[in-house]
Amino acid sequence: MEGARIARLELRRKDLRFPFPEGLEARAAGRRIVALGRRAKYLLIDLDDGTTIISHLGMSGSFRIETGPVTDAPGEFHHARSKDEKHDHAIFHLEGPAGPSRVIYNDPRRFGFMDMAERTALEVNPFLFGLGPEPTGNELSAAYLARRFAGKAQPLKSALLDQKNIAGLGNIYVCEALWRSHLKPTRAAASLVTKTGRPTQQMELLVSSIRDVIADAIKAGGSSLRDHIQTDGSLGYFQHSFSVYDRESLPCRTPGCGGTVARIVQAGRSTFYCPVCQK
DNA sequence: CCTTGAACCTGGGCGC
DNA sequence: TGCGCCCAGGTTCAAG
Numbered sequence: 001m002e003g004a005r006i007a008r009l010e011l012r013r014k015d016l017r018f019p020f021p022e023g024l025e026a027r028a029a030g031r032r033i034v035a036l037g038r039r040a041k042y043l044l045i046d047l048d049d050g051t052t053i054i055s056h057l058g059m060s061g062s063f064r065i066e067t068g069p070v071t072d073a074p075g076e077f078h079h080a081r082s083k084d085e086k087h088d089h090a091i092f093h094l095e096g097p098a099g100p101s102r103v104i105y106n107d108p109r110r111f112g113f114m115d116m117a118e119r120t121a122l123e124v125n126p127f128l129f130g131l132g133p134e135p136t137g138n139e140l141s142a143a144y145l146a147r148r149f150a151g152k153a154q155p156l157k158s159a160l161l162d163q164k165n166i167a168g169l170g171n172i173y174v175c176e177a178l179w180r181s182h183l184k185p186t187r188a189a190a191s192l193v194t195k196t197g198r199p200t201q202q203m204e205l206l207v208s209s210i211r212d213v214i215a216d217a218i219k220a221g222g223s224s225l226r227d228h229i230q231t232d233g234s235l236g237y238f239q240h241s242f243s244v245y246d247r248e249s250l251p252c253r254t255p256g257c258g259g260t261v262a263r264i265v266q267a268g269r270s271t272f273y274c275p276v277c278q279k
Numbered sequence: 280c281c282t283t284g285a286a287c288c289t290g291g292g293c294g295c
Numbered sequence: 296t297g298c299g300c301c302c303a304g305g306t307t308c309a310a311g
Contacts, residue, residue: 017287017306041305059304060289087289109289111305127306154282163306170305246303268284270303 001065001103004096005032006047011090017058017113020090024116027051028092040131040167044122052119054127058111067101090114131167135210140166142199142207149189150197157185158267166210172245173213175272179244180209182254184278185264185271244272252277 009028011020028047037044043063045053057063090105105112117125132148133139148165159165160174169177178185183192183206192203199207243253244261252259252274259276 056305058288058306107288109287109304111288113306152281158282161305172304267282269305 001033001045001092001094002036003033004094004101006030006092007095007100008093009090010093013089016089016107016110018115020114021116024053024114027116028053033094039122039128040134040163041170042127046119050119052117052122054115054117054122054125055105056112056114056127058107058109058113060109061105061107061112064104064106065101066104067098069100070102130164132163132165133167135166135168135214140207140210142203145207146193146197146199146203149203150193152189154189155185155266156183156187156189156192157271159189160210161267161269169210171269172242173210173217175245176213176243177206177209179254179273179278180213181206182278184275185266185273244274247272 006028007030009025011025014020027049028051031047031049031051033045034048035044035046037046041056043055043057045055047053084106087106087108087110088104089107089110092103092105094101094103105114115125115127122128133144145165149159152159157174157178160169160177161171163169175185181202183202192200192206194200247261248263250261252261254274254277257274257277259274261272262275264271264273
């Protein structure tokens with residue numbers, strides 16, 4: 001996709017969760033993609049005119065890539081548009097050195113959305129403004145989190161899910177990171193900060209667990225659930241290595257623990273944890 | 280300020 | 296077989 005020219009951006013409906021921004025198709029047409037980036041859970045597509053397309057997959061969105069000319073043969077198969085295909089909402093028709101290809105945005109539940117902004121004004125885009133540091137970079141540290149969590153009675157789970165504290169952690173990875181660091185999700189965020197505002201030992205452990213969870217998930221190819229798939233159509237398989245997420249009533253996987261995974265609801269989201277080894 | 284809850288949307292799974 | 300209900304994912308916004 002990088003380096004390719006967008007022959008046409010085809011929007012097959014006027015909105016996802018929000019309307020597509022005014023003039024998106026016209027702005028994208030004929031432009032070259034100079035870079036692909038990511039911030040938190042937003043995909044950033046940099047065009048050669050200084051525009052950046054901002055795309056979020058929501059909960060059920062995915063991109064898939066098709067190469068070669070369109071094989072939309074007329075005739076008997078035309079009526080048989082697959083269930084999946086009807087949720088193809090945006091199609092980037094690309095022209096690259098290797099010929100035509102398409103990058104297709106599919107989103108059955110339409111919780112995703114797209115926006116566009118001038119690259120020079122990205123930080124003030126409403127979706128990107130105020131996001132915390134990436135969990136994979138040096139900016140995330142125990143000392144930083146201690147500053148953010150000091151004095152907060154908010155449950156640890158909710159604080160970690162807050163994108164203003166750390167950008168890009170979702171429900172699954174927060175549950176997994178807390179389990180790895182043996183921390184109870186209902187603890188106050190401030191309980192990992194000393195009276196003098198320094199991170200506790202447990203905070204250090206939490207930060208390294210967050211890094212490890214993300215690294216392991218990337219290595220394993222992502223966490224797509226159920227019908228949610230990879231760009232090549234295969235299922236992400238990190239879901240097979242969840243330690244607590246979606247394991248209610250199953251044995252805790254901490255060696256020698258013997259506990260049973262519980263499910264509670266915090267701020268309207270499911271939290272899975274082991275009441276025995278997470279304290 | 281902090282915290283919770285509803286809304287957005289669809290399809291899969293389950294109980295009857 | 297089908298209907299109705301609940302649930303999942305992420306983010307914003309309104310209300311307590």
